[in-house]
Amino acid sequence: MEIELAQKLLSFFFKAPLVNALLVFEDNEYFGVVFKRDIEMGLREGNFQLFENISTIRAEELTTVLFAQQVSSGTVIPVIDKVGNLNKIISYEEFESHFHFDRFIADFSVAPVIDSLDTPIMVTNHFKRILYMNRGAYEIAEKDFTGWNISSLLKQFEIEISGDKMLVTAGEMTYQLHIHFAMAENFSYHVYQFIPV
Known part of the structure; x- marks a missing residue:
């Protein structure tokens, strides 16, 4: 059980209240997401394993599942590695530069x-x-x-x-x-x- 890790991961959502999930990257490449609801359920049940809770969501579908509300220029997204270390909290603009490259690069x-x-x-x-x-x-x-x-x-x-x-x-x-x-x-x-x- 990784209860302390789950608590640490949950704290990242206080810095990024408009997201439903944390992005997981490995070697600067997108790996998946960890949903807030899965972390909360793991804490309630006392049984949380990070790797088992990484969901593979296609990059094209990320925008629809990642954000809890309409995004703004101040929207931020926490990025972690596969063991739960915070890599960086990225801006929505940085998210766009990676996941919607063609749309971003035009401007x-x-x-x-x-x-x-x-x-x-x-x-x-x-x-x-x-x-x-x-x-x-x-x-x-x-x-x-x-x-x-x-x-x-x-x-x-x-x-x-x-x-x-x-x-x-x-x-x-x-x-x-x-x-x-x-x-x-x-x-x-x-x-x-x-x-x-």
Whole structure:
């Protein structure tokens, strides 16, 4: 029985009162949901097992089952891992960027100055899904990876850790990869910058 865990999970709903469930992610990929009603029932019966209460809901159906009320810009959703650790409380905008990517990306823009930089730059959401690639990033990737997980792109390169530096070799070019974290009002980003060495 994981009664203490159930109590901890239930406390996440105080921070996110408009949701019916917690999102469960494994390695930055959607795994399922844990419904509030299942946690409450497990507490009442004194028999709660997290893994047994993870429901697999198709991503297309999530919006209809996840939210208790009409969502607003202030709606937040707790994201946990498979053992119940809080990964992050994401905004509705971040939820949209992952689960309704095509709808989100239509309105996503980055300043034209970033696009014209010679340095390859990629921007991902919290779950490492690529939201934006500048011209230089397209050149080293040799195709459009927008919408893919960043690891899919990085797999095609030779990566070497040298001290505190990450060196990435693409073709005949070697880059030092810098990963920056950026936080907007309702959104967290990772910015991958490839600096020629």
